Amino acid sequence: MPNTPKNKATIIAFDTIFEQCSIAILQEGDILYTKTVAGGRGQTEIILPMLDKALQSVGLTVSDVGAWAFNRGPGAFSGIRINTALVQALSVANDAPCIGISSLLALALMAHDGENLPNGTTITAVMDARQNQVYAGDFIIQDGKIIAQDEYLLDYDGVVASDVVVGDGVDLIQADAKKLNIRPNASHIARLAYPLFLDGRAVTAENALPVYLRNNAWKTLAEQGKK
Structure with missing residues (x-):
């Protein structure tokens, strides 16, 4: 094919x-x-x-x-x-x-679109995975593109160190960041x-x-x- x-x-x-x-x-x-x-x-x-x-x-x-x-x-x-x-x-x-x-990259793209994020911005996408965990993905903006870094499971109340956190799990984790609950x-x-x-x-x-x-x-x- x-x-x-x-x-x-x-x-x-x-x-x-x-x-x-x-x-x-x-x-x-x-x-x-x-x-x-x-x-x-x-x-x-x-x-x-x-x-x-x-x-x-x-x-x-x-x-x-x-x-x-x-x-x-x-x-x-x-x-x-x-x-x-x-x-x-x-x-x-x-x-x-x-x-x-x-799915996590799609969330990062939507955040980038809506916020016009500058180079160097870090994004963590988080989706409620139930069982006291979220699916998480880390991304960074480089030359206007979204660069994927990692995808992983994170416990509820886990700490995320990013500039922007996006997804339906934003209130399930701890982050000093801009939060976007979008789909x-x-x-x-x-x-x-x-x-x-x-x-x-x-x-x-x-x-x-x-x-x-x-x-x-x-x-x-x-x-x-x-x-």
Whole structure:
């Protein structure tokens, strides 16, 4: 399967992790279409009709898509699995590659967009991981770009030493920083995927892998069900 553009640099991106179903179409660096439906239930039934409507709205078909981008996590386990399975199936169907984007990086991008952060600014993205922990990712702005440093689990009330903290976990940690409780959508995933696509860094369906950060993801679901 090729990992370079087909006819156009057309990317369709999905997010089902931030308690929503979100889709975006990007072509040649521009967002042509975006739609987000709030809520974390019924995502499997919602997302494919959203894809059909999105394609019809811009006059494209599945065969026109050069790559499928998705929020690869960390985050809600069910949302990660829906995202991943969807792009894997679509990738096989139209012989186009996949691009996984970190949910934490998407948060950092949204913070950078909203605050116009200068070079040298440090950002920590934090998402509530339950079980008294947050998913955390450290980033720094260099030459106007967001440079990823690390992703990890952090206990509630853990100390974060960054200039900006962003995500739904901002009040679960300790930080002397600007706090932004915001939620990205698929357009952020698409924008982050575009330079990777042009750089030939898309992957085949079997290599489009989720990132949970927790090794006991399946056990955790079972335990939560018992509770």
